[in-house]
Each structure stands twice: as structure tokens, then as C-alpha cells.
Amino acid sequence: MTLKWRPVIAFFYCQNIPEGGWEERLAIEKKHKGAVRLFPIPCSGRIDGVHLLRALEEFADGAIVATCPPGGCLNFEGNLWARKRAETSRKLIKSIGLEGERILIVEGTAGKSLDLMGLAEGFLQKISLIGPSPVLYPKDMPPGTGVGFSLKGESVHDYC
Amino acid sequence: MITAEQKPIEEIRHMIMPYKKILLLGCGSCVAECAAGGEKETAMLASALRMAAKMNREDTLIQEKNLDRQCVRDFIVQLDGIIHLYDAVLSLGCGAGVQAVAEIFPEVPVIPALNTEFLGQTKDQGLWLENCLGCGDCVLYYFGGVCPLARCSKQLMNGPCGGSRDGRCEVDPETPCAWQLIIENLTRTGGLERLESVFPPKDWSRKQGRGPRKIVREDQQR
Numbered sequence: 169m170t171l172k173w174r175p176v177i178a179f180f181y182c183q184n185i186p187e188g189g190w191e192e193r194l195a196i197e198k199k200h201k202g203a204v205r206l207f208p209i210p211c212s213g214r215i216d217g218v219h220l221l222r223a224l225e226e227f228a229d230g231a232i233v234a235t236c237p238p239g240g241c242l243n244f245e246g247n248l249w250a251r252k253r254a255e256t257s258r259k260l261i262k263s264i265g266l267e268g269e270r271i272l273i274v275e276g277t278a279g280k281s282l283d284l285m286g287l288a289e290g291f292l293q294k295i296s297l298i299g300p301s302p303v304l305y306p307k308d309m310p311p312g313t314g315v316g317f318s319l320k321g322e323s324v325h326d327y328c
Numbered sequence: 329m330i331t332a333e334q335k336p337i338e339e340i341r342h343m344i345m346p347y348k349k350i351l352l353l354g355c356g357s358c359v360a361e362c363a364a365g366g367e368k369e370t371a372m373l374a375s376a377l378r379m380a381a382k383m384n385r386e387d388t389l390i391q392e393k394n395l396d397r398q399c400v401r402d403f404i405v406q407l408d409g410i411i412h413l414y415d416a417v418l419s420l421g422c423g424a425g426v427q428a429v430a431e432i433f434p435e436v437p438v439i440p441a442l443n444t445e446f447l448g449q450t451k452d453q454g455l456w457l458e459n460c461l462g463c464g465d466c467v468l469y470y471f472g473g474v475c476p477l478a479r480c481s482k483q484l485m486n487g488p489c490g491g492s493r494d495g496r497c498e499v500d501p502e503t504p505c506a507w508q509l510i511i512e513n514l515t516r517t518g519g520l521e522r523l524e525s526v527f528p529p530k531d532w533s534r535k536q537g538r539g540p541r542k543i544v545r546e547d548q549q550r
Contacts, residue, residue: 216368217368217372218368218371218372218375221371221372221375221376221379222371222375224379225375225378225379225382257372260337260372260376261376261379263336263337263338263376264337264376264377264379264380264383265380265383266379266383302382302383303379303382303383304382306382306383306384306385
């Protein structure tokens with residue numbers, strides 16, 4: 169049996185963006201069950217570097233943050249802080265030899281909707297190209313035997 | 329407060345390499361205020377070190393704990409019964425905190441994760457300035473509340489040097505000229521005549537001349 173790696177991403181997004189509602193969440197979860205773990209948050213300013221790092225440490229091959237457009241944060245500057253913290257986390261993971269591209273922050277554009285499904289799929293594709301996280305699949309370890317993460321008894325890293 | 333910055337992760341990894349069970353010890357006082365060794369920074373460093381260990385297939389246990397103050401015995405004793413479970417402590421306290429923990433638990437190696445920098449003023453969010461050298465003989469009264477030793481690049485007790493331009497230091501144009509500030513402050517608040525005296529060279533014996541300094545307050549002691 170051949171093990172096939174499937175990327176898993178942690179998707180943090182601000183609930184205040186127009187597309188951050190329940191329907192979008194259900195649609196993403198239905199289509200990418202297990203591959204996209206969603207973390208809706210009241211404001212992207214709540215995101216801390218440790219959230220992104222813990223996601224990468226425990227289950228995700230990549231972490232993405234979607235925020236309101238610059239100047240569009242209900243709490244004035246939550247999205248600015250989210251960007252700074254994501255950049256700090258990116259520097260930190262690069263310092264331990266992990267690809268910086270595994271953390272992505274996307275800001276919305278004023279007057280234009282943010283396609284969460286498209287973002288999730290684009291990032292999944294990007295992570296597929298980068299490859300399995302060496303944290304979850306350490307050196308010399310075949311994909312599928314690394315440290316996984318299970319939710320309600322289901323393996324997030326599916327293999328076939 | 330005491331300011332500090334985290335050491336490069338390669339240096340930290342090199343120092344903890346011989347140990348298998350490591351306790352990261354954060355401090356909730358000065359180094360938390362300057363975002364170097366508080367709870368968040370400890371959690372981030374612990375996560376990064378765990379990831380680095382996994383990537384390199386190292387069998388290392390890395391856990392974290394935070395003390396409100398790492399330089400005070402009453403807080404450090406909270407580690408009693410815990411610290412012996414670890415091969416080493418990686419401290420995110422200042423130099424005083426590292427040494428205090430090492431003194432109370434001498435059998436466990438305590439490794440510094442921070443470079444302790446200076447006595448700092450929080451000028452703005454994310455900006456700390458060295459405005460005090462802790463010389464042990466404060467002269468701020470004579471200089472309008474601006475320390476010429478800490479804030480003048482040339483440490484002139486009898487300034488100005490004459491090299492400043494537009495109120496900025498000629499050594500580093502990003503630094504405001506301390507002597508310009510001194511004269512402005514004394515002019516505004518009165519007391520410019522204090523500068524008519526010639527100040528002798530600084531007597532550093534109260535800072536470093538008699539070995540390590542200590543303060544004894546019998547009224548505070550048991």
C-alpha cells in the first residue's frame with residue numbers, strides 16, 4: 169500500500185469580514201473535511217504568534233490568516249497587529265529551518281469580497297508544492313508516519 | 329525596568345543540545361514588559377524549539393512555566409518539586425533572574441535565553457531607550473532631568489560639545505542631543521545657573537569601583 173500525503177492547513181480568519189459567516193464555514197468544511205481546519209475569530213488582532221506556531225507544531229503543514237482590508241478593521245488596527253505577528257512567526261520558523269511560506273497572511277481589498285474557499289484551496293495547493301512539514305514528518309520518515317492530529321477519532325492526515 | 333532581547337535561536341539550540349528534558353522558564357516582570365521573556369514569548373520559543381527538535385529527530389522534552397518574578401526567592405521556590413524533573417532550565421529572565429534560580433537550585437544547570445541589555449524607559453510601544461546607567465550617584469537634578477552620562481554619546485559632564493545639528497547628535501543623528509535637552513529643560517523650568525559650575529569627572533567608584541554592589545536595608549530584613 170502506498171502512503172499518500174495530503175496537506176493540512178490551519179485557517180484563521182476574522183469573523184467580521186463579509187464572507188466570514190457560517191455558510192462559508194460549512195461549505196469549506198464540507199468540501200475539505202480534515203484538510204482545512206478553520207479558526208474563526210472575533211478580530212484578527214486576537215491572533216498571536218503562538219497560535220500559528222502551535223498549529224504548525226501539532227497538526228498543520230501551513231497556517232493562513234485572512235483579515236479585513238487595511239483601514240477596515242472594526243477594532244481599528246487588529247489587522248495590522250495580525251500582520252506583524254504573522255511576520256514575526258514567519259521569521260521564527262525560518263530561523264529553525266522551516267519554510268517561511270508555510271505562514272501566509274492575506275488582507276482583504278476594500279470593496280471586493282474575500283473568497284475564503286479560493287484562499288483555502290490556493291494555500292492547500294501552495295503547501296502541496298512545498299511538501300510535507302518536516303515537523304510533522306521528520307527527516308527520513310516516510311510521509312504518513314509522522315505526528316498526526318486527530319479530531320473526534322478521525323485522522324486528519326488521510327492516506328490511501 | 330530591565331530590558332532584554334532574545335538570543336539567536338541557533339545559540340540557544342547549541343546551549344541546550346546536551347540536555348533531554350528542558351524547562352523553559354518565563355518571567356512576568358521587566359522582560360515581559362519589553363516582550364522578550366513573558367508568557368507569550370516563552371510559549372513561542374518553546375514551540376519553536378519543540379519543532380526544531382522534531383525536525384532533527386531529537387528526543388527532547390521541552391515544557392514551559394512562568395513565574396511572576398524570577399529574581400525573587402519567594403517566587404522561585406514555586407519550582408520546588410518540579411525543577412528536579414528536568415535536566416536543565418532555559419531561563420527567559422534577565423541576568424539577575426538566571427542567577428537567582430541557579431543559586432536556589434544549584435544542582436540544575438540554568439541557561440540564559442536572553443541577552444540582558446539596559447535600564448530602559450518605554451518611550452513608545454516597541455521602543456525602549458537607555459536613559460539611566462545606574463551609576464549609584466544620581467546627578468539628574470543638575471542637568472534638568474536628562475542624564476548626560478546615559479544620553480550624551482560623549483558622556484560629557486560639561487557640555488555641549490558644539491557638534492550637534494538641529495538638536496541631533498553628531499555621533500548618531502537619530503539621537504537627540506542630550507545637552508540641547510538639558511539646556512532647554514533648565515531654561516524652561518529655571519535652574520540654568522546650575523550649569524555655571526564646572527563638574528568634575530564622574531566618580532565611577534560607586535558603580536563599579538568596589539566590586540559587586542549591594543543594598544542592605546535592615547528595616548526591611550527579617
